Amino acid sequence: MTLFSKEDGKKQAVARGVRRTSSRRAGALQPFAHLRCLVARGRQLDVIGQVELLNSFARLREDLTVLTWASHVLEVVDATARDGEQGGSFPLLLATLHLLIEGGDPELTVRAFELRHLSAAGFEPELSVCCRCGGPLGDHGELRFNPAEGGAICATCGRTVGGAPLRRGVLAAMLYLKDADIRQVGRLFASNRDRAELEALLRVYLEFHLDRPLRSLTFLDTLRKEGGR
């Protein structure tokens, strides 16, 4: 299984005997679980010994949509973290999972997570100045968002570079979600259109940098098609 810790980042380890019904660790060694565990260095893979469950985040399992958002969060961490690197995003991951079970706004929480995690992982989108010319984004003309260029594009550069349209309200929402206290992101007023655009822009940005589609979001699309967000 894959562990993610503050000190050691992403780590692959095996938990022997965990599939047995008598295993005391089976309930704890589940996705999303916050653990304190003893990991012994192995020749090929490290071995998980004692496990203390700090939070199972069991309430995630009560709502399919929230569970899917949480899966997306783990998927992004797993895709961006490299074995052996420090887990700088660990407190952010923990805070995000707490907010998801506490019944906050799951969509905005996940958007805030994505923006902050991208920054921590070295993929921060440029939102303050034009990432093409380095000039101000200005108050007039249509802005663009281009993952290959690294973020927002001013109206002048946008004519030649291209990218998805970026409304100034959505840009302001992105800046707020990136910088405000994550516990306060639910206070942001975002219309359904703003939310859809935020999600689409960040999804394209993440998929461009990860170089693969996000599986959890594909499942979320299925859920939405069948009704109920």
Next chain:
Amino acid sequence: MLPAGVTRLIRELTRLPGVGPRTAQRMVFFLLARPPADTRSLAEALVQARERTCECSVCCGLTEGDPCSLCSDPRRDPGSICVVEHPADVVAVERTREFNGRYHVLHGAISPLDGIGPEDIRLAQLLRRVKEGGCREVIVATNPSVEGETTAMYIARLLKPSEVQVTRPASGLPAGSDLEYADQVTLSRALQGRKEI
């Protein structure tokens, strides 16, 4: 060093779950030490099982005849369908002798993290069965793991518009176990699902 046929057999056996090169080698030497008739019998059993076994067109379980013996048994209640992840789970539920309905085998569970969606398991077949009518209750006996819970919630969501009751087996302490050694998740679920005595 070893004859080509032996090396090939070792390589083929290592493709089995839980079998590494050393275990495979031990198995091959054991088989070579047995009388040829034993090895032939094993080979025939393997080929026969693979060739004769198919998926039941009703429950998607494994069978030699279609529909399977469980689906064609008139004594079993067609109004109750127990949904399980794998064919082996049917055997586990049958051993309890507590269930007299029919089964549906999904051959997996939804796992957004692994990219396994509803279209990758036998969910469409379950929906078709429920829509055909005659079903009162669907018992979602998928594993109490995140993937199993995701699948259960998804099935409940899909079947909500129909009048079919969707239930989930209770989860709690295993019989004969010790409370002191129960993990926190199991124990908290057991407390949530407590019954008056």
